Amino acid sequence: MLTIKNLHAKVGEKAILNGIDLKVNAGEVHAIMGPNGSGKSTLASVLAGREDFEVTNGEVDFLGKNLLELDPEDRAREGIFMAFQYPVEIPGVSTINFMKTALNQIREYRGQQALDAVSFLQLMKEKMKLVEINQSLLSRSLNEGFSGGEKKRNEIFQMAMLEPKLAILDETDSGLDIDALRIVANGVNKLRNKNNATIVVTHYQRLLDYIVPDYVHVLYNGKIVKSGSKELALELEAKGYDWIKKEVAVA
Amino acid sequence: MSLKLKAMTGLKKKLLLPDMSTTTTRNINNEIVEAFHQSKFDVAKEYRNKALAFFEKTGLPAVKQEEYRFTPIAKSLEKNFDWSVIQSKSAIESIEEFLIPNLDANILVFVNGKYSESHSTIISPESEVKIKTLNAAFKTDSEVFAPYFDKILNPESDPFAAMNSALWQDGLLIHVPANTHVSKPIFILHLNDAGNSQVISQTKILGILEKGSQLSVIEKFDSRGTHSVFHNFSEEWIVKEKSHLEYCKVQNDAGKSYQVANTIIHQSDNSLLNTFTLTLNGELVRNNLNIIIDGENCESHFYGLYLLNGNTLGDNHTVVDHKKPNSFSNEMYKGIMDGNSKGVFNGKIFVRPHAQKTNAFQSNRNILVSDSATVNTKPQLEIWADDVKCSHGCTSGQLDEEALFYLRSRGIAEPIAKAMLLYAFASEVLTPIKNETLKSYLDNLIAERLQKNF
Numbered sequence: 001m002l003t004i005k006n007l008h009a010k011v012g013e014k015a016i017l018n019g020i021d022l023k024v025n026a027g028e029v030h031a032i033m034g035p036n037g038s039g040k041s042t043l044a045s046v047l048a049g050r051e052d053f054e055v056t057n058g059e060v061d062f063l064g065k066n067l068l069e070l071d072p073e074d075r076a077r078e079g080i081f082m083a084f085q086y087p088v089e090i091p092g093v094s095t096i097n098f099m100k101t102a103l104n105q106i107r108e109y110r111g112q113q114a115l116d117a118v119s120f121l122q123l124m125k126e127k128m129k130l131v132e133i134n135q136s137l138l139s140r141s142l143n144e145g146f147s148g149g150e151k152k153r154n155e156i157f158q159m160a161m162l163e164p165k166l167a168i169l170d171e172t173d174s175g176l177d178i179d180a181l182r183i184v185a186n187g188v189n190k191l192r193n194k195n196n197a198t199i200v201v202t203h204y205q206r207l208l209d210y211i212v213p214d215y216v217h218v219l220y221n222g223k224i225v226k227s228g229s230k231e232l233a234l235e236l237e238a239k240g241y242d243w244i245k246k247e248v249a250v251a
Numbered sequence: 252m253s254l255k256l257k258a259m260t261g262l263k264k265k266l267l268l269p270d271m272s273t274t275t276t277r278n279i280n281n282e283i284v285e286a287f288h289q290s291k292f293d294v295a296k297e298y299r300n301k302a303l304a305f306f307e308k309t310g311l312p313a314v315k316q317e318e319y320r321f322t323p324i325a326k327s328l329e330k331n332f333d334w335s336v337i338q339s340k341s342a343i344e345s346i347e348e349f350l351i352p353n354l355d356a357n358i359l360v361f362v363n364g365k366y367s368e369s370h371s372t373i374i375s376p377e378s379e380v381k382i383k384t385l386n387a388a389f390k391t392d393s394e395v396f397a398p399y400f401d402k403i404l405n406p407e408s409d410p411f412a413a414m415n416s417a418l419w420q421d422g423l424l425i426h427v428p429a430n431t432h433v434s435k436p437i438f439i440l441h442l443n444d445a446g447n448s449q450v451i452s453q454t455k456i457l458g459i460l461e462k463g464s465q466l467s468v469i470e471k472f473d474s475r476g477t478h479s480v481f482h483n484f485s486e487e488w489i490v491k492e493k494s495h496l497e498y499c500k501v502q503n504d505a506g507k508s509y510q511v512a513n514t515i516i517h518q519s520d521n522s523l524l525n526t527f528t529l530t531l532n533g534e535l536v537r538n539n540l541n542i543i544i545d546g547e548n549c550e551s552h553f554y555g556l557y558l559l560n561g562n563t564l565g566d567n568h569t570v571v572d573h574k575k576p577n578s579f580s581n582e583m584y585k586g587i588m589d590g591n592s593k594g595v596f597n598g599k600i601f602v603r604p605h606a607q608k609t610n611a612f613q614s615n616r617n618i619l620v621s622d623s624a625t626v627n628t629k630p631q632l633e634i635w636a637d638d639v640k641c642s643h644g645c646t647s648g649q650l651d652e653e654a655l656f657y658l659r660s661r662g663i664a665e666p667i668a669k670a671m672l673l674y675a676f677a678s679e680v681l682t683p684i685k686n687e688t689l690k691s692y693l694d695n696l697i698a699e700r701l702q703k704n705f
Contacts, residue, residue, distance in 0.1 A: 073660075076661055162662065
């Protein structure tokens with residue numbers, strides 16, 4: 001589904017990604033871990049199309065398309081979804097209107113008819129249950145005054161509505177208490193199937209107790225320095241990132 | 252008196268003529284004074300002479316004058332208008348396109364500065380509201396307006412107010428008796444038709460809300476035609492004890508239109524005021540909105556929105572003057588500037604020494620959509636009382652890139668995402684408008700301007 005080859009990116013003059021290689025197939029969950037400043041969130045942002053970063057080398061193929069050539073909106077329409085680490089507050093735009101516009105833009109791109117109001121509402125109610133979010137929250141201005149947990153649940157609600165092929169969760173666990181974490185993770189798990197894939201970007205292992213990955217990759221200095229199964233995450237939790245840093249230094 | 256006036260006129264002419272022939276540049280102030288002497292006025296001659304005398308002293312504001320620093324209106328008037336031209340009549344037959352659809356209201360229409368009886372429809376009974384042209388009111392109702400006319404809005408406070416008081420062609424007296432709620436709004440259409448020639452309109456409104464009364468006023472400014480329009484407009488609203496005024500102004504002039512509006516609203520104890528000013532079009536629009544809170548326990552909300560593009564210059568100068576204790580004012584103006592447009596905001600808050608326990612809030616936020624658009628914003632607070640709560644804030648900048656990316660990352664095309672954000676930013680100021688028909692009309696105007704089609 002997603003093939004990243006030798007990806008380099010910088011912000012200003014600062015190189016952040018220094019040659020990432022990664023292959024993600026349908027049905028898989030990949031966890032990207034690493035210490036602060038290793039480039040985890042940059043990787044997520046580059047895939048979603050944030051323009052603050054300049055790709056200097058490498059390629060990204062997503063379902064046969066050159067992802068790097070696409071605008072952020074076209075990436076979303078092709079099936080990429082990034083759950084933001086810091087969801088943006090937008091006064092005056094309700095989540096409901098936002099989702100209606102987004103969904104219909106995506107449908108239009110795919111040559112489907114716009115959803116009528118009734119079908120939209122029905123779909124929304126169904127997806128609301130997944131993340132235990134209520135309608136009054138969705139009628140309010142997007143994320144404005146939401147708690148940390150409500151913001152993250154709203155991200156997963158949006159993901160449920162848009163049914164992406166590849167979901168990238170950028171530090172979705174940050175700022176969540178254990179109950180909110182469980183709700184968010186349950187939502188993600190219910191959305192998993194053999195046709196979609198998930199990349200979980202996280203600093204800590206605890207999210208991976210709930211969203212169990214097939215592969216774990218450790219990012220350090222803008223490169224994947226170690227890959228393994230879910231046990232790698234436990235090892236990291238036990239030994240800390242210094243262990244990886246030392247290994248890299250020795251090599 | 253009239254003989255004396257004529258003699259003076261002759262003298263002026265002699266003084267003026269050599270002046271004009273010896274210099275190649277025109278002197279617009281002299282032209283305006285000359286236009287005054289060429290006009291025949293039926294009423295208010297003493298008021299007019301007094302205002303003219305002041306205007307002769309000051310003339311139009313020069314660019315170096317602080318109050319008009321960003322708004323070079325004297326230059327524009329000099330360049331685009333010939334004050335000796337006799338105005339041609341308007342060819343407008345139907346005003347339908349300028350009305351607010353489905354608004355159930357009294358309709359009062361001015362065309363090229365003259366009240367048009369044929370286009371106007373008054374549906375409220377006279378027991379609810381008395382509406383007269385100023386020319387008529389001067390002959391029959393002088394005791395009603397004499398205490399206020401040219402007193403609340405002092406002609407010496409502003410050169411355009413002085414010009415208006417000297418040269419007004421027509422106007423309205425709107426008088427709401429005590430303890431009366433005017434059930435239908437009053438919609439005033441100021442239409443200028445420059446299809447055949449330039450138009451210079453000078454109109455004036457005096458509205459009086461007696462104790463415990465309530466009124467909603469909607470003023471709309473429109474123009475058509477390819478020639479230049481200058482509209483110099485003054486209005487005074489007296490909102491007495493326990494009265495409630497809803498005031499909405501829509502400035503949607505087309506083409507080469509220049510407008511200066513002096514609005515002053517005087518509030519007494521326990522009165523409530525809501526104003527909303529929407530500026531969309533015109534070459535140059537200058538609003539002076541002055542609110543005098545001359546009573547206790549008053550509430551004033553004044554909201555404004557300027558959505559400018561092309562070469563439009565939109566300038567809002569507001570003053571709220573807290574003269575008595577225990578009142579509340581809340582001002583929120585927002586602007587979106589596109590193209591080469593230019594926004595100006597100046598908000599003054601005065602809190603006089605006696606006005607303790609005043610709450611006064613002000614905010615002005617601006618978004619520049621294009622690189623060549625500009626905005627100048629300046630809050631001014633002068634507070635002499637010590638037990639008050641006042642705040643002000645102004646911002647100007649581009650659209651929030653992070654918010655834009657967020658919307659795009661969900662599949663929304665960039666232009667639609669931009670329109671969504673701008674619309675959300677702008678439409679907040681509509682919140683206090685209660686008349687649903689008016690609100691949806693304004694909402695449509697904003698959506699249309701911001702190309703919101705989602």
